[in-house]
Amino acid sequence: MSKLLEVTGVNKSYQSGGSPFQALSDVHLSIERGEIVVILGPSGSGKSTLLNAIGGVDQVDDGEIHVAGEDITRFHDNNLVDYRREKVGFVFQMYNLIPNLTVYENIELTSHISKSPLDIDELIHAVGLKGMADRFPRELSGGQQQRVSIARAIVRKPELLLCDEPTGALDSSTSKEILSLIHQMNQKYNTTVLIITHDQGITEMADRIITLKDGRVESDVKNEQPVLPERMEG
Amino acid sequence: MPLWKKLFRTIAEKKAQYFSAWLLVVISSALFYAFTAAGANLVDNLETFYQENNVEDARFFVQHPLKSPQQLEDRFHVQLEKQMSLDVSMDENTDLRLISNSEKINQYSVIEGEKLQTKDEILLDQGFAKAHALAVGEEMELKGKTFTVAGTMATPAYIYPLKSTSGFLKNPDAFGVAIVQEDILKKWENAHDYYTVRFQEDNRGAFKEAVTEQNQILNWVDKEDNNRITFIKGDITGIKKMGETLPIGILLITLVIISILLWRLMKKEYVQIGTLYALGYKKAEIIRHYLSYAAILAVTGSLAGTVIGWLLMHPLMASFAHFYNLPVLDTNPYFPYLIVSFLLPMVFFLPLTYLLVRRVLKIPPVTLMKGGTLKTKVNRIERLFKLRKLDFKKKFITRDILRNLPRSGFLAIGVLFASLLLLMGFITKDSMTYLVDENFENVYHYQYEYTFNQLQTGEPEHGQAAASAPFVVQDDEDQSLTITGLKPGNTAIQLESMTGEELDFDSVIMNKSLAEKLEISPGDSLEVTNQLSGETFSVTVDHIANSYLGDMIYMPLKKFNQLNGYPENSYTTVYSDQKLDIPQEKLAAKSEISDMVSGFEKMIEPLNYFIVAIALAAAVIAIIIMYILISLMIEENSYKISLMKVLGYHNREIHKLVIGYNRWFVILGFLLGIPVTFVSTSALLNSVTAEMNITIPVKIDWINILISFFVILGAYYVTVLLNKRQLKKISMQEAINRSTE
Numbered sequence: 016m017s018k019l020l021e022v023t024g025v026n027k028s029y030q031s032g033g034s035p036f037q038a039l040s041d042v043h044l045s046i047e048r049g050e051i052v053v054i055l056g057p058s059g060s061g062k063s064t065l066l067n068a069i070g071g072v073d074q075v076d077d078g079e080i081h082v083a084g085e086d087i088t089r090f091h092d093n094n095l096v097d098y099r100r101e102k103v104g105f106v107f108q109m110y111n112l113i114p115n116l117t118v119y120e121n122i123e124l125t126s127h128i129s130k131s132p133l134d135i136d137e138l139i140h141a142v143g144l145k146g147m148a149d150r151f152p153r154e155l156s157g158g159q160q161q162r163v164s165i166a167r168a169i170v171r172k173p174e175l176l177l178c179d180e181p182t183g184a185l186d187s188s189t190s191k192e193i194l195s196l197i198h199q200m201n202q203k204y205n206t207t208v209l210i211i212t213h214d215q216g217i218t219e220m221a222d223r224i225i226t227l228k229d230g231r232v233e234s235d236v237k238n239e240q241p242v243l244p245e246r247m248e249g
Numbered sequence: 250m251p252l253w254k255k256l257f258r259t260i261a262e263k264k265a266q267y268f269s270a271w272l273l274v275v276i277s278s279a280l281f282y283a284f285t286a287a288g289a290n291l292v293d294n295l296e297t298f299y300q301e302n303n304v305e306d307a308r309f310f311v312q313h314p315l316k317s318p319q320q321l322e323d324r325f326h327v328q329l330e331k332q333m334s335l336d337v338s339m340d341e342n343t344d345l346r347l348i349s350n351s352e353k354i355n356q357y358s359v360i361e362g363e364k365l366q367t368k369d370e371i372l373l374d375q376g377f378a379k380a381h382a383l384a385v386g387e388e389m390e391l392k393g394k395t396f397t398v399a400g401t402m403a404t405p406a407y408i409y410p411l412k413s414t415s416g417f418l419k420n421p422d423a424f425g426v427a428i429v430q431e432d433i434l435k436k437w438e439n440a441h442d443y444y445t446v447r448f449q450e451d452n453r454g455a456f457k458e459a460v461t462e463q464n465q466i467l468n469w470v471d472k473e474d475n476n477r478i479t480f481i482k483g484d485i486t487g488i489k490k491m492g493e494t495l496p497i498g499i500l501l502i503t504l505v506i507i508s509i510l511l512w513r514l515m516k517k518e519y520v521q522i523g524t525l526y527a528l529g530y531k532k533a534e535i536i537r538h539y540l541s542y543a544a545i546l547a548v549t550g551s552l553a554g555t556v557i558g559w560l561l562m563h564p565l566m567a568s569f570a571h572f573y574n575l576p577v578l579d580t581n582p583y584f585p586y587l588i589v590s591f592l593l594p595m596v597f598f599l600p601l602t603y604l605l606v607r608r609v610l611k612i613p614p615v616t617l618m619k620g621g622t623l624k625t626k627v628n629r630i631e632r633l634f635k636l637r638k639l640d641f642k643k644k645f646i647t648r649d650i651l652r653n654l655p656r657s658g659f660l661a662i663g664v665l666f667a668s669l670l671l672l673m674g675f676i677t678k679d680s681m682t683y684l685v686d687e688n689f690e691n692v693y694h695y696q697y698e699y700t701f702n703q704l705q706t707g708e709p710e711h712g713q714a715a716a717s718a719p720f721v722v723q724d725d726e727d728q729s730l731t732i733t734g735l736k737p738g739n740t741a742i743q744l745e746s747m748t749g750e751e752l753d754f755d756s757v758i759m760n761k762s763l764a765e766k767l768e769i770s771p772g773d774s775l776e777v778t779n780q781l782s783g784e785t786f787s788v789t790v791d792h793i794a795n796s797y798l799g800d801m802i803y804m805p806l807k808k809f810n811q812l813n814g815y816p817e818n819s820y821t822t823v824y825s826d827q828k829l830d831i832p833q834e835k836l837a838a839k840s841e842i843s844d845m846v847s848g849f850e851k852m853i854e855p856l857n858y859f860i861v862a863i864a865l866a867a868a869v870i871a872i873i874i875m876y877i878l879i880s881l882m883i884e885e886n887s888y889k890i891s892l893m894k895v896l897g898y899h900n901r902e903i904h905k906l907v908i909g910y911n912r913w914f915v916i917l918g919f920l921l922g923i924p925v926t927f928v929s930t931s932a933l934l935n936s937v938t939a940e941m942n943i944t945i946p947v948k949i950d951w952i953n954i955l956i957s958f959f960v961i962l963g964a965y966y967v968t969v970l971l972n973k974r975q976l977k978k979i980s981m982q983e984a985i986n987r988s989t990e
């Protein structure tokens with residue numbers, strides 16, 4: 016296994032109402048290619064801030080974030096755009112689909128700008144949305160929408176799949192289906208996955224569990240025996 | 250009260266959008282007030298000038314001097330005055346018409362300098378003095394006599410200093426009017442006598458008859474047919490029409506824009522509105538709050554606009570007074586227009602915004618607190634599009650257009666309006682150019698025209714004989730026309746039929762502008778009355794000629810003499826290619842085509858500035874409208890834009906997909922603008938020329954269409970440049986932190 020992501024000495028503070036607030040302080044972590052990593056932590060601990068910095072949608076104050084050997088904190092705007100386009104896939108809590116595009120078209124939104132995308136019809140099939148290609152997001156359940164959003168992220172074969180509370184708005188059985196889908200994608204395309212969650216249960220499927228507290232890495236534990244999502248409890 | 254703070258904060262947040270809307274209000278108020286008040290002031294000043302300086306009702310000249318003018322005055326209760334005039338050539342190309350200092354009719358007003366005191370003094374018309382750099386106090390020599398320029402003046406008889414009463418091109422380089430004491434003209438033998446008359450009763454016909462009893466009227470021109478006096482009225486009408494229509498158009502567009510702004514604002518503030526309800530605010534208070542947005546724009550915009558309009562009115566009137574020869578003008582604030590200018594935007598905005606706010610407040614507070622039924626519905630048309638096979642870009646854009654159709658459609662309307670403004674300027678110029686080219690180059694094939702003050706018989710030594718006289722239509726005394734008799738082989742005037750064939754002068758030909766006014770087609774007859782002799786007869790029109798200058802009928806000279814009871818072989822006019830040596834005292838008038846052509850070029854010179862000004866204004870209005878609409882589109886699509894950024898789209902790619910297609914709506918708006926401009930310009934020109942005896946055909950050069958197109962397209966790209974920052978500023982956090990769409 017090779018290192019895909021290496022975060023070293025990252026600090027980030029927000030200027031909120033006069034006094035600066037330290038959202039990330041001296042964060043170090045390193046993630047192998049193909050790993051599934053779960054990031055835990057109480058609300059406000061800096062999880063999203065970290066994920067956004069890794070995804071190239073937010074800047075940090077100092078420190079380095081190496082992805083596949085390149086330090087993305089040194090990238091200018093255009094390089095960052097290309098980085099997001101080629102290496103990153105996002106999955107959000109509220110799916111963030113475009114309402115007036117069909118399922119097929121929402122996926123096409125990313126395949127359109129990628130060099131060698133997966134076949135959309137096959138992917139729709141793979142995420143379990145067969146026959147729903149021409150539906151609009153409003154005509155889908157939450158779980159189905161999240162499947163579209165995963166397909167949208169996966170279609171361009173990103174090296175990093177960043178999921179910010181992907182099951183936060185779903186009931187537990189649907190959550191399992193979604194996590195299982197993420198797991199499948201990880202297996203099938205060897206995508207490295209970072210999942211933020213409040214849900215302790217999800218940690219069972221992870222190769223590694225990182226816990227944040229007050230912007231610091233509190234613990235970084237390897238899970239020697241990950242469980243398949245469908246077998247997880249809770 | 251905290252709501253006020255919120256109001257100003259919202260405006261400050263969206264200052265570009267509110268400022269643009271405000272600017273449109275300012276422009277429309279300024280235009281409204283400047284143009285209508287200037288128009289009204291000009292009408293007033295003109296009336297005062299006519300009144301105080303006793304403008305003539307008609308002018309005429311007769312074969313022999315009137316024997317007893319005093320008797321005629323008493324009998325018909327008219328004022329009658331004999332005046333003298335003499336055209337003195339200053340050089341090869343310049344004639345100065347000296348007219349006698351009148352006592353009763355057409356009195357002059359001094360613009361600069363002093364009244365005439367001595368025989369050695371001369372007063373010049375303003376335009377001529379300026380064109381020839383003659384200042385007050387300077388000396389000038391005319392026919393060997395030295396005059397001192399006492400000042401500049403304006404006379405109601407020459408408000409528009411035309412050489413001939415039926416001309417339409419002034420040229421201060423080549424022609425001017427000056428006033429000297431009558432004694433000077435009396436001494437110079439070949440000065441020409443004419444009479445001016447003011448009526449108090451409706452007894453023109455009887456008066457003319459009385460004159461004709463013992464004498465013969467060689468020429469009679471009513472004030473209404475005298476372009477020197479009436480042309481200005483058409484222009485004032487034009488100015489007022491502009492002032493009444495243009496701002497309304499801008500206000501309508503602004504109204505829609507403000508409604509969109511408010512609608513969006515309220516949608517975003519559903520929760521707040523619901524909360525205000527819950528806090529115990531009354532419906533009326535909330536309505537008042539949202540109406541305040543429109544009211545603030547309307548009140549401050551119209552206030553600023555009216556002030557600017559007041560400032561603008563003065564140069565507008567000054568340039569008018571300068572173009573026409575008018576004395577210094579009084580300016581009145583014209584309170585009715587002032588009040589309308591101030592209130593119009595309110596009257597426009599408040600009712601509609603009120604309805605809009607009421608509609609939102611019909612939603613139950615509980616729904617509002619939940620953010621309303623915010624969910625975006627996919628409409629039926631969007632559903633119809635199964636676009637799987639289409640290229641993604643096309644698909645994406647089609648869906649966006651379907652969703653944003655009202656915005657894009659409105660963008661096209663805004664562009665249509667700006668194009669209308671722009672094209673109107675060009676059409677006005679091209680139509681004038683067409684009119685002149687048509688007549689000077691295609692119709693008049695002579696250089697000099699000499700009109701004798703007595704009937705001539707036999708053959709002229711040089712040139713081609715013709716005769717013409719003023720007529721009125723029997724059933725419609727207000728419609729005057731000129732009938733010209735020409736010999737069948739005449740080549741000085743050439744006319745074409747509407748289908749382009751050359752017409753021979755062995756038939757009766759009516760020109761297009763008269764045919765349009767009288768609705769006459771070939772084969773129709775009309776009864777006409779000679780204004781000089783009172784003779785009435787019927788003519789049958791054989792052909793219509795494609796010519797728009799003046800209201801004309803042409804017929805064989807023989808027939809003309811016969812119908813009018815003039816001796817066979819007689820004539821009054823000679824057309825010639827060369828300058829002829831005819832003694833001044835035999836002539837009533839002479840004119841030169843090249844004067845008219847250079848006059849035309851002089852005349853359309855200001856039109857060029859006008860067109861540049863209009864083009865700039867159109868471009869500014871286009872930019873404001875496009876800016877605000879595209880800015881709104883970016884705002885409405887900000888979630889999508891933000892998401893696309895997260896997904897790795899470059900700004901330019903997003904721009905292409907989300908905004909770029911508006912280019913086609915801009916083009917659509919422009920293309921629709923072309924026919925709309927044609928229709929509205931011909932309506933405008935018709936109202937302008939209603940009081941002039943010309944008809945202006947509506948023409949445009951395709952090059953000018955192309956130029957206008959590039960101005961509009963250029964304005965669009967300026968807008969795109971202005972909006973680029975806004976698109977760039979949309980943060981990715983918006984998509985990331987969005988909890989619901």
Ligand SMILES: Nc1ncnc2c1ncn2[C@@H]1O[C@H](COP(=O)(O)OP(=O)(O)OP(=O)(O)O)[C@@H](O)[C@H]1O
Pocket residue numbers: 029030031036038056057058059060061062063064065
């Ligand atoms: N744009 C911002 N401006 C100021 N402070 C911010 C901003 N974004 C985040 N913060 C602060 O930074 C801290 C970390 O935020 P972050 O969103 O990373 O937390 P989180 O761990 O994702 O929390 P949650 O589980 O609630 O999503 C929080 O205290 C938050 O208030």
Ligand SMILES: [Mg+2]
Pocket residue numbers: 062063064179
């Ligand atoms: Mg978070």
